[in-house]
Amino acid sequence: MKTVLITGTTSGIGKAFAEKFAYEGYNLILAARNEQKLKQQQAALQETYHVAVKYIAQDLTQENAAGLIMADIDKWKATIDVLVNNAGFNECGFFTDTSLDRELEMINMHIRFVTELTKRILVHMKENGYGRILNVGSTGSFIPSPTDAVYSATKAYIMSFSNALCGELSKTGIKITTLCPGATKTEFAAKANIQNTLLFKIAVMNPEKVVGIAYRKMMKGRRLVIPGIYNKLLVAFSKVMPISLTNRITVFMIR
Numbered sequence: 630m631k632t633v634l635i636t637g638t639t640s641g642i643g644k645a646f647a648e649k650f651a652y653e654g655y656n657l658i659l660a661a662r663n664e665q666k667l668k669q670q671q672a673a674l675q676e677t678y679h680v681a682v683k684y685i686a687q688d689l690t691q692e693n694a695a696g697l698i699m700a701d702i703d704k705w706k707a708t709i710d711v712l713v714n715n716a717g718f719n720e721c722g723f724f725t726d727t728s729l730d731r732e733l734e735m736i737n738m739h740i741r742f743v744t745e746l747t748k749r750i751l752v753h754m755k756e757n758g759y760g761r762i763l764n765v766g767s768t769g770s771f772i773p774s775p776t777d778a779v780y781s782a783t784k785a786y787i788m789s790f791s792n793a794l795c796g797e798l799s800k801t802g803i804k805i806t807t808l809c810p811g812a813t814k815t816e817f818a819a820k821a822n823i824q825n826t827l828l829f830k831i832a833v834m835n836p837e838k839v840v841g842i843a844y845r846k847m848m849k850g851r852r853l854v855i856p857g858i859y860n861k862l863l864v865a866f867s868k869v870m871p872i873s874l875t876n877r878i879t880v881f882m883i884r
């Protein structure tokens with residue numbers, strides 16, 4: 630039986646990933662902060678899908694987070710076949726108004742933690758000759774976004790990092806996928822106070838739909854997954870439009 634490690638499983642896209650992998654018969658290791666929710670999730674998934682579920686209650690913005698997760702994995706003697714780097718959050722607003730502390734935490738989690746955990750897990754995947762890693766980016770990975778400058782920059786890092794690793798691993802049994810969702814119906818928008826923006830009023834996808842598409846494509850070894858036709862068009866236009874125009878549209882959408 631294969632084992633998947635998923636971060637950020639207590640709500641939204643990560644929760645849908647946990648359900649999907651359990652449905653597919655994987656044993657799961659779940660990581661997020663809210664221990665009570667993790668415990669409930671463990672019990673529900675074990676009962677429904679008859680798979681083994683372990684959890685790690687951990688703030689992934691902390692400097693030693695990846696090390697602590699690896700210590701648990703070593704203690705359990707678990708082999709990670711699939712890693713889903715999903716946990717994330719947003720801090721929206723004009724850069725001079727947003728919280729620097731939150732932005733530094735975001736950089737810690739989206740960049741530092743994802744980089745360190747991927748490196749540590751990848752070493753074992755290389756020894757085993759098999760692995761799938763899915764890193765959750767965003768349509769913002771393609772679009773430098775005014776009023777979301779740090780978030781979109783961290784998501785651009787995730788895509789660039791993942792694409793480079795694809796090149797290194799092309800002749801191995803390990804595949805890296807970047808998932809770039811657009812607006813998705815989770816707790817994400819409300820936490821960032823952008824739930825009433827135009828961005829979250831049009832073409833919002835359900836997390837289960839996003840995950841269904843992502844799962845299928847990551848298992849095929851696809852490099853990039855942009856779920857939904859609206860998001861595909863958005864990314865395609867952003868590649869040909871002048872940045873000044875993309876800037877104005879983004880401000881309008883997140884207003």
Ligand SMILES: NC(=O)c1ccc[n+]([C@@H]2O[C@H](COP(=O)([O-])OP(=O)(O)OC[C@H]3O[C@@H](n4cnc5c(N)ncnc54)[C@H](OP(=O)(O)O)[C@@H]3O)[C@@H](O)[C@H]2O)c1
Binds near residue numbers: 688716815
């Ligand atoms: N929803 C969207 O519109 C959208 C669009 C593009 C990309 N994304 C990306 O999709 C991913 C999942 O987001 P979502 O929409 O599912 O949001 P969500 O519903 O808010 O879920 C976020 C998950 O991340 C965990 N998390 C947040 N901060 C954490 C921390 N410091 N340490 C550990 N875990 C933490 C949360 O768990 P705890 O609170 O229990 O820690 C939760 O399980 C993120 O990377 C996000 O950037 C979302």
